[in-house]
Each structure stands twice: as C-alpha cells, then as structure tokens.
Amino acid sequence: MRRAVAAVIEAQALRGAQSTRFVAVLWTLCAVLLCAALGACASDRGEAELADAPTEPVSQIESSDGPLLLSAPPAASTIDDDVLDSAARGVVAVRARGCGPVANGTAFAVAPGLLVGAAHVVAGAPSVEIEWSTSESTEPSRHLVDVVGYEEDSDLALFRTESGVPPLSIDQAQLGTNGAVLGFERSSEFVVSPARIEHYVSASGLWGQETTRSVYVLAVDIRKGQSGGPLIDQDGSVVGVVFAAIQGPQDIGFALSREELVRFLISAGIDARVNDRGETVIAAQPASLEEVPHGECRIG
Known part of the structure; x- marks a missing residue:
C-alpha cells in the first residue's frame, strides 16, 4: 500500500x-x-x-x-561492458577553482556542447574546468567551461564546452x-x-x-x-x-x-521535452546562452 x-x-x-x-x-x-x-x-x-x-x-x-x-x-x-564504455565517454571530471580548496565533481553531456553537473560543486568558483579523455588510450585533456545555467533549488548546473563530449x-x-x-x-x-x-x-x-x-x-x-x-x-x-x-x-x-x-x-533556456513516445528530446544552441551568476563560496 x-x-x-x-x-x-x-x-x-x-x-x-x-x-x-x-x-x-x-x-x-x-x-x-x-x-x-x-x-x-x-x-x-x-x-x-x-x-x-x-x-x-x-x-x-x-x-x-x-x-x-x-x-x-x-x-x-x-551493465554490458560495451554499454558502460560508451556511456563513460560522455562523462567528465569537474574541478572548481578559486573558491578555497579545489572542489571536485562529475558532469555528463546532455547535448553537443552542453554538460550537466551539480550546483554545489561550482558554487562561487570563478574558474570551472573539466577533464575528459576521448578514449582509454589517450591522456585526458582539460578545458575551461562557462556556467550557463545554475539552480540551487535543484542543485543542478549547466556548462558550455567546446570539448566535443558526446551526449548521453x-x-x-x-x-x-x-x-x-x-x-x-x-x-x-x-x-x-x-x-x-x-x-x-x-x-x-x-x-x-x-x-x-x-x-x-x-x-x-x-x-x-x-x-x-x-x-x-x-x-x-x-x-x-x-x-x-x-x-x-x-x-x-x-x-x-x-x-x-x-x-x-527548460529553465536554463534549452528546448527540452518528453515526446508522445516517452523519449527525451533536447535541442540546444549553446552559443546563444549567456553566462550566469553561480552562487557564493560556502567555506567553513
């Protein structure tokens, strides 16, 4: 019951x-x-x-x-190993710098050029970067990202990147x-x-x-x-x-x-919806998104 x-x-x-x-x-x-x-x-x-x-x-x-x-x-x-390997390529490490010690987190691609992560990881940080590798055989590269969506209520943040991380x-x-x-x-x-x-x-x-x-x-x-x-x-x-x-x-x-x-x-300005077949459809133009304030440092 x-x-x-x-x-x-x-x-x-x-x-x-x-x-x-x-x-x-x-x-x-x-x-x-x-x-x-x-x-x-x-x-x-x-x-x-x-x-x-x-x-x-x-x-x-x-x-x-x-x-x-x-x-x-x-x-x-x-989960099948091939499925895991494919999903892993769309996941990146996140480092937020300049707000006390480096804060670490994870993000994943939801559309070309856009990643979703946790708001509390990047709160107040003036510099946010991701680390991503195109495959297990290559060294990861670091890329600065822009915070173009931030919502403390849901604890979600949206990052713009030119790194080419494949969406999941x-x-x-x-x-x-x-x-x-x-x-x-x-x-x-x-x-x-x-x-x-x-x-x-x-x-x-x-x-x-x-x-x-x-x-x-x-x-x-x-x-x-x-x-x-x-x-x-x-x-x-x-x-x-x-x-x-x-x-x-x-x-x-x-x-x-x-x-x-x-x-x-949707609140971040992305065309996102669930269609009649239950599929999640996301259409985005990252270049049109502006950077947004992303909280305050929370150091204690």
Whole structure:
C-alpha cells in the first residue's frame, strides 16, 4: 500500500576538496512524500509506483510513518561492458577553482556542447574546468567551461564546452531497476558504482525548506567526487543525476529524476521535452546562452 511519509535524512554532499571543510559538504535532506498516492506526483508512469520493501533490508530511513527499507547495493554491475564504455565517454571530471580548496565533481553531456553537473560543486568558483579523455588510450585533456545555467533549488548546473563530449540519452527510470552511478572519485579515478533504484519520493529541504524536488533513493556505494554524475540504466541511458548520500555506514544515495532534469534545462533556456513516445528530446544552441551568476563560496 502506498503511504505518505515524512522522513528526515542526514545527507552528505558528494563534493571532494583538498583540505578546508566545506559547509556545503554536510547537508540535511528532508524527504517528504507529499502525496498519499505517489502517482499524482510524477509525470512518468514508470516513476510513479512505489517499490515494495526489499526482501532482505540492510538499512532504513526513519520516518514519521515507518521506515523506508533498503537492501544492499548490487555486488557488481550488470551493465554490458560495451554499454558502460560508451556511456563513460560522455562523462567528465569537474574541478572548481578559486573558491578555497579545489572542489571536485562529475558532469555528463546532455547535448553537443552542453554538460550537466551539480550546483554545489561550482558554487562561487570563478574558474570551472573539466577533464575528459576521448578514449582509454589517450591522456585526458582539460578545458575551461562557462556556467550557463545554475539552480540551487535543484542543485543542478549547466556548462558550455567546446570539448566535443558526446551526449548521453535520457530516459525515465523504473523502480527496482539495477543500474550504475558513473563518476570520478575526487576528480581522478573513474568509478562505476552499481546501484538499485529502491524508492521515489518528493523531497524538500537541502537548499531551503520551500524547495521540493523529485528524488530517487538508491542502494549504492557513492564516492566523493561523483556528485553531478549520471545514474544510468542497463541501456546506458541517464535516468537520474546524483547529488547526495547518507552519512554513516549505510550505502544510500540520492538522485534527481528525469522530471527534475528536463525542468531545469527548460529553465536554463534549452528546448527540452518528453515526446508522445516517452523519449527525451533536447535541442540546444549553446552559443546563444549567456553566462550566469553561480552562487557564493560556502567555506567553513
């Protein structure tokens, strides 16, 4: 049976830094299911069904209406190696410089010349660069990028680049799906973190109690530096954007849904939509986008 749940989760941003602790690294994510029937909250039917409790739960998120139970992350990725290799080419390491210690994150291409990453990674940084390699056999190259979209409420940022990173397809998620989070641990080692989508909630908090967003709760071992990285399914399509994880021994992560990603792209001036066949269509002219302010330094 579907339930309305008010859950308070101690969450950890996935921002890597060299030394000084960032206030943005320690967040509180207040997950609030706003509808008794979650189907009323989601635009995609595949996103609307609440997963049954895992048969062998290993962790849980306490709530006022009982716990949200989660099983252990998949022991290994079940995504085909060729699919993983193809998806990896569309993922880059992000370094934000000039706002205290270097902040590290991950981004991925959504259209030619445009990348999506996490807002908290680049908040206030006067210089943002990506590191990308065209293949495993070549040394990665670094490219400065322009911040042309920024939204603290959803924790998403949009970057313009001339590096030629190939775009990834974007699709809806299905609860219970095994996939993987792709990203760079502390902006160096590329990591594939096997993941399972266990719950879908409307969450408030994080950047302010008035903020509400559609979030997947994942059984996954997230690494620092994977913030902004894509959650992909078995086909290599992006079905979510990772932005936070539970503090402590539990393997729990959080990813923004396709609904949130498409809405953000539209707000940034991109022609983005889901067509009648359920396909995500993105048409963009990066050169027409202007740079935008992107927050303030959050050093503590």
